[in-house]
Amino acid sequence: MSFVIPKNLEAELDELATHYPVKRSASLMFLHALQEHFGFISNDAAEWTAGKLGLQPIHVYELITFYPMFRQEPIGRTQVKVCRTLSCALAGAAGIREHFCRKLGLDPHAHVPQTTPDGRFTVEFVECLAACGSAPVVLVNESLHECVGKGQADEILARGK
Amino acid sequence: MDSNHDKQIQSLLCYRYTIGQCGTGEKIERKSIESSIAMPQELKLILKHADEPGYGPDIGCYLKHGGYETLKKALKAPGRELPDGKKLSAQEAFRGDVRTSGLRGRGGAGFSAGLKWSFVDRSSGKPIYLICNADESEPGTFKDRQILHKDPHQLIEGMVLSCWANDVKLAYIYIRGEFPEGARLLNRALAEAREKEFLGKNILGTGYDLEIWVHRGAGAYICGEETGLIESLEGKRAYPRIKPPYFPAVLGLYLCPTIVNNVETLCHVKHIAAMGPAEFARLGTPNNTGTRIVSLSGDVQHPGYFEVEVGKVTIGELIFHENFGRGLKPGRQLKAVIPGGSSSKVLKAGEVFSLKRKGADGQMIPVDVPMLDLPYDFDSLQSAGTMSGSGAVIVMDDSRSMVDALANLAEFYAHESCGQCTPCREGALWMAKGLHRLTHGGGRKEDAAYLTHIAQNIQGRTICAFGEAAAWPVLSFVEKFWEEFQARGEADAAARTEAGSGANSNLKPYSYA
Ligand SMILES: Cc1cc2nc3c(=O)[nH]c(=O)nc-3n(C[C@H](O)[C@H](O)[C@H](O)COP(=O)(O)O)c2cc1C
Ligand code: SF4
Ligand code: FES
Numbered sequence: 001m002s003f004v005i006p007k008n009l010e011a012e013l014d015e016l017a018t019h020y021p022v023k024r025s026a027s028l029m030f031l032h033a034l035q036e037h038f039g040f041i042s043n044d045a046a047e048w049t050a051g052k053l054g055l056q057p058i059h060v061y062e063l064i065t066f067y068p069m070f071r072q073e074p075i076g077r078t079q080v081k082v083c084r085t086l087s088c089a090l091a092g093a094a095g096i097r098e099h100f101c102r103k104l105g106l107d108p109h110a111h112v113p114q115t116t117p118d119g120r121f122t123v124e125f126v127e128c129l130a131a132c133g134s135a136p137v138v139l140v141n142e143s144l145h146e147c148v149g150k151g152q153a154d155e156i157l158a159r160g161k
Numbered sequence: 162m163d164s165n166h167d168k169q170i171q172s173l174l175c176y177r178y179t180i181g182q183c184g185t186g187e188k189i190e191r192k193s194i195e196s197s198i199a200m201p202q203e204l205k206l207i208l209k210h211a212d213e214p215g216y217g218p219d220i221g222c223y224l225k226h227g228g229y230e231t232l233k234k235a236l237k238a239p240g241r242e243l244p245d246g247k248k249l250s251a252q253e254a255f256r257g258d259v260r261t262s263g264l265r266g267r268g269g270a271g272f273s274a275g276l277k278w279s280f281v282d283r284s285s286g287k288p289i290y291l292i293c294n295a296d297e298s299e300p301g302t303f304k305d306r307q308i309l310h311k312d313p314h315q316l317i318e319g320m321v322l323s324c325w326a327n328d329v330k331l332a333y334i335y336i337r338g339e340f341p342e343g344a345r346l347l348n349r350a351l352a353e354a355r356e357k358e359f360l361g362k363n364i365l366g367t368g369y370d371l372e373i374w375v376h377r378g379a380g381a382y383i384c385g386e387e388t389g390l391i392e393s394l395e396g397k398r399a400y401p402r403i404k405p406p407y408f409p410a411v412l413g414l415y416l417c418p419t420i421v422n423n424v425e426t427l428c429h430v431k432h433i434a435a436m437g438p439a440e441f442a443r444l445g446t447p448n449n450t451g452t453r454i455v456s457l458s459g460d461v462q463h464p465g466y467f468e469v470e471v472g473k474v475t476i477g478e479l480i481f482h483e484n485f486g487r488g489l490k491p492g493r494q495l496k497a498v499i500p501g502g503s504s505s506k507v508l509k510a511g512e513v514f515s516l517k518r519k520g521a522d523g524q525m526i527p528v529d530v531p532m533l534d535l536p537y538d539f540d541s542l543q544s545a546g547t548m549s550g551s552g553a554v555i556v557m558d559d560s561r562s563m564v565d566a567l568a569n570l571a572e573f574y575a576h577e578s579c580g581q582c583t584p585c586r587e588g589a590l591w592m593a594k595g596l597h598r599l600t601h602g603g604g605r606k607e608d609a610a611y612l613t614h615i616a617q618n619i620q621g622r623t624i625c626a627f628g629e630a631a632a633w634p635v636l637s638f639v640e641k642f643w644e645e646f647q648a649r650g651e652a653d654a655a656a657r658t659e660a661g662s663g664a665n666s667n668l669k670p671y672s673y674a
């Protein structure tokens with residue numbers, strides 16, 4: 001396998017595996033760490049995880065295809081997740097997502113995650129982010145933006161990597 | 162503020178005056194009590210310090226505010242002798258305290274925490290696990306986030322106490338994947354607690370060992386359901402298990418006895434230990450004890466989270482009172498309230514419920530209670546045919562279409578069904594498709610009945626309560642706003658006849674990725 005995993009990441013994963021009496025339990029945490037490092041979960045990474053935890057590859061693939069946060073392909077460097085659910089919808093979330101899409105030349109009506117051709121941004125709708133009191137909310141990579149208006153949306157785009 | 166709003170406030174105050182609300186435990190200071198009318202207001206037990214300027218999530222700050230003192234005391238407590246001479250260990254005594262405190266789960270079902278603990282199979286010889294449910298993903302709910310981000314040590318103290326009381330040596334905090342910051346803060350807090358010997362081997366020199374680890378979810382709502390959560394923690398898809406036989410208290414994590422409790426519930430355990438079960442039970446109302454954090458969102462002037470005594474504040478007060486929602490947007494009338502997270506049945510403005518209340522002679526008599534006057538507690542909302550669920554109140558005013566609102570929720574459930582049971586997997590999608598048609602010009606006269614028919618065929622026919630969670634919004638919205646759903650379908654049908662096109666010619670197919 002050409003797949004190389006840095007020593008310190010492997011050490012981190014080995015430590016994670018000690019948190020569980022049954023190794024398989026660590027698979028979600030492994031996938032999070034691998035996705036964080038590589039940007040997505042390649043087949044090599046999935047099979048490496050399976051080998052490491054003594055599983056069949058299908059045991060890992062079935063997770064990647066079930067849990068919405070895992071992805072099998074690279075996405076934009078700045079990931080814009082707009083909450084779609086009721087409280088945010090009441091506060092105008094659809095308009096905010098449309099604004100992002102129009103500014104970035106993406107299809108404002110497509111419901112699937114979309115990435116700009118330059119690989120900078122991915123825009124998608126996600127379900128309730130548990131911040132409904134400050135709707136509409138947008139999760140940009142790991143930071144939450146609350147009460148997002150068009151002005152704030154523009155700032156997010158200006159700061160995007 | 163408009164006069165309509167003032168009138169509504171006035172009537173609420175009158176109502177409160179006539180019913181009369183009693184005071185509360187002496188040890189807890191109220192912000193202000195100006196008159197004999199007990200002003201509906203917050204009472205902060207869990208969020209006492211969280212929003213104070215300068216209060217942080219580090220252990221130094223928590224210790225400065227008396228943190229972990231309760232744990233130190235509890236671990237040193239002697240056993241207890243009952244009046245009948247029976248001797249209880251300190252752990253048994255504390256489990257009894259949690260039961261007599263009346264604490265009910267804050268995650269959704271409102272089940273007695275002490276009773277749940279008493280179901281744990283202690284005779285199997287297997288290890289007992291405890292899992293903190295920090296998946297917080299019921300739409301409308303944003304209370305656990307406050308605790309996790311602002312006061313993680315309070316949760317840890319509550320967890321160590323709960324684990325100690327139940328002979329748990331290994332526990333997990335299952336936190337939703339979209340809380341990366343929360344997971345980081347928890348990991349740091351756990352490391353700090355280990356360093357100070359509140360966690361790890363030989364806690365505070367008592368010989369008690371406990372480890373707590375953080376486990377992150379990855380964006381699936383069904384991980385909040387306790388058996389789905391357990392599967393997910395075992396490294397599998399979050400497919401809920403069927404009960405019986407898989408009651409977590411008997412066959413939970415790794416098929417060992419397991420306690421699953423919500424973040425807020427576990428924090429309350431700390432307060433029960435600190436103030437004693439009797440004092441805790443004086444907060445709130447009978448059978449609805451303590452405080453709870455209400456998440457208020459939607460069409461109110463001042464959305465947010467408010468910690469209140471359970472049952473001491475009405476839905477109307479939560480929406481209109483200065484201390485809470487501060488009313489609707491100018492010129493707007495109330496239309497509907499979702500009282501306990503998106504899965505609870507909707508309440509319609511103007512509805513009146515017949516509730517049993519204690520009369521002057523102590524007899525229970527039926528009393529008509531308008532929707533806005535429903536006390537926000539477990540039992541009143543259940544009597545009103547709905548539930549207080551996760552404590553999330555979503556308010557909608559008269560500018561809102563109930564068809565659009567339901568379409569939004571239906572899409573959520575269609576996306577989040579785990580897919581194990583046919584009625585849920587297919588039914589949730591059919592409902593979402595039907596509502597998509599109805600909100601995109603392709604409605605039919607029969608759609609209201611069609612939606613009800615599907616929902617009725619989901620509830621009660623599935624492995625987990627997600628089936629009900631998906632069906633209840635549809636059943637209640639369509640029943641209570643029947644004309645609106647009918648009218649939308651009829652208008653679409655009429656428009657099509659006029660245009661001479663029978664089919665949904667212009668309708669884009671439903672697609673949800
Ligand atoms: C579909 C579904 C989703 C749920 N989501 C959550 C959740 O996000 N957080 C939570 O604490 N409980 C959730 N629950 C309730 C849990 O199954 C469980 O009852 C609860 O965590 C028990 O804790 P408690 O007794 O302290 O409330 C959910 C239940 C169902 C059926
Ligand atoms: S009811 Fe729905 S979510 Fe629950 S197990 Fe069945 S398919 Fe999965
Ligand atoms: S609905 Fe958007 S954060 Fe809850």
